[in-house]
Ligand SMILES: O=C(O)CCC(=O)C(=O)O
C-alpha cells in the first residue's frame with residue numbers, strides 16, 4: 065500500500081461540475097482543469113456532477129448486477145476469477161483482501177474488461193495477451209453482457225475526456241495522454257456488500273484500507289448508504305457521502321508514481337453497516353500496457369527528483385493484482 069500523505073489535510077471532498085468538460089471554449093476547460101488540479105493535489109478524490117452517463121444505463125446495470133449476485137453459488141463459482149488468466153470473473157465473499165492486515169473483504173465482486181469484438185467507434189484495439197483478454201459471462205442471464213458493456217463504454221468515454229483534463233491540470237498539452245490510452249486498459253468491477261453488524265469481527269470489513277492501482281477510478285456508489293471513507297493527512301476517516309447524480313473520482317498509484325506524487329493516491333475503505341445490501345461499480349482506468357511510467361514533464365525538479373523506479377504501467381498493475389488475489393488462491 066502506498067501511504068503517501070496528502071500535502072494539506074482536507075475535511076470535505078470537492079464536488080466538481082463537469083458541464084464544461086467538452087466545451088469548445090478553452091477558458092472554460094482551463095477553469096475546470098484548475099478545479100481538478102486542486103482536488104488532485106490536495107485530496108485525491110472528487111465528485112463529478114454532470115458526468116454524462118445516462119441514469120437509465122446505470123439503473124439497468126445495477127439491476128443486472130443484483131440478478132448476478134443473486135445467482136446460486138455454483139453458477140458464480142463457474143466464473144471464478146482464479147480460473148481466468150487475466151483477472152476476469154467472480155470473486156467470492158472474502159476472496160479479496162485489499163489490506164494485508166485484514167482477513168478478507170466482506171464483498172463479492174465481478175470483473176470485466178474491454179472486448180475486442182465489440183468495436184468502440186474511434187479505437188483500434190489489439191489483444192496484447194496481457195490482461196486485455198476474454199471476459200467470462202453467466203449463461204443464466206442472457207442480457208447481462210450487453211448491460212455491462214453499455215455502462216462500460218459510457219464510462220470509457222468519460223474516462224478518455226478525463227485524461228485530457230488531467231493533462232491540462234498538469235499543464236501539459238491536452239492530447240498528452242492520447243497515444244498512451246489507445247487500448248482502454250479499464251477494468252470494471254461490480255461489488256456487492258452484505259450488511260455487517262455495527263460491532264463486527266476485527267479484520268473483516270467491506271473493503272479494507274487501500275489505494276487503487278491504476279491512474280484513476282470512476283466509482284458509482286449506491287445512494288442513501290454511507291460506507292465509503294477516505295483518509296485525510298491526519299489519519300482521520302472522512303465520509304464520502306453518497307450525493308445523488310454524481311460519480312466519485314479517485315486517483316490511483318499509477319498516476320501518483322507517474323506524477324512523482326504531485327497527484328495523490330489516497331487511502332480509502334468501505335464498511336457497510338447500513339443494515340441493507342450495498343452495490344457499487346468502480347471502473348479502474350489505466351494506460352496502455354507498455355507505457356513507461358517515466359517522470360512527467362513539470363513533476364520533477366533538481367530539488368524534487370523522481371522517487372520511483374521506472375516500470376511499465378501494465379506490469380505494475382499486474383503485479384499489484386497478483387498480490388491481491390494471492391491470498392485466496394490456495395483455497396481454489
Ligand atoms: O465500494 C466502494 O465504495 C469502494 C470500492 C473500492 O475502493 C475498490 O474497489 O477499490
Ligand SMILES: [Fe+2]
Pocket residue numbers: 274275276281332
Ligand atoms: Fe478502491
